Every structure is written in structure tokens, then in C-alpha cells.
Amino acid sequence: MEAFQEQIKTLKEQRKRVAHHIKVKDLPEKDQFEQLSTQSKHFIDTIKMIAYRSETAMANLLRETLTRPLMKCAAYCVQFIVVRQI
Numbered sequence: 001m002e003a004f005q006e007q008i009k010t011l012k013e014q015r016k017r018v019a020h021h022i023k024v025k026d027l028p029e030k031d032q033f034e035q036l037s038t039q040s041k042h043f044i045d046t047i048k049m050i051a052y053r054s055e056t057a058m059a060n061l062l063r064e065t066l067t068r069p070l071m072k073c074a075a076y077c078v079q080f081i082v083v084r085q086i
Contacts, residue, residue, distance in 0.1 A: 055077050055078060058077040058080075059076075059077050062076065062077065
């Protein structure tokens with residue numbers, strides 16, 4: 001038991017020495033992020049807006065038949081879409 005406690009103590013000391021936040025420039029070259037072009041960013045944002053609007057529309061339709069609050073209906077819609085892979 002004492003050996004485990006000593007090992008825990010050693011591991012905790014090692015963890016304290018590890019940096020909590022890593023800067024992108026400190027990452028290896030293969031792990032660094034690539035910045036999207038402006039056109040790609042706008043395209044992805046447009047897709048996200050369309051998805052959000054369709055989710056909201058579905059939640060509003062469900063709200064009429066379900067007795068759940070709107071946020072739960074929205075979560076139900078997301079779950080439905082993910083399960084059905086629409």
C-alpha cells in the first residue's frame with residue numbers, strides 16, 4: 001500500500017511540472033492547425049446556420065405536439081438527426 005501511495009505522490013509531482021496550456025507554436029509541425037481560407041470559413045459558417053435553422057424549425061414543430069420545453073425539443077431534434085444520419 002505504501003508503494004502505491006509513493007507512486008501516486010511521484011505521479012502528482014510529475015503532473016504539476018507539466019504545462020497546463022500549450023501554445024500552437026509549441027506544437028510539432030504535424031500537429032499544428034491549418035487556418036482555413038476565408039471562403040472555406042464562410043462556407044462552413046453557412047452550413048452551420050442552415051443546420052441551426054432547420055433544427056430550430058423542427059423543434060418548433062415538435063413543440064406543438066410535445067409537452068417539453070423548446071430546448072429539450074431542440075436536443076431531441078439533434079439526437080434524431082444524428083441517429084438517422086440525415
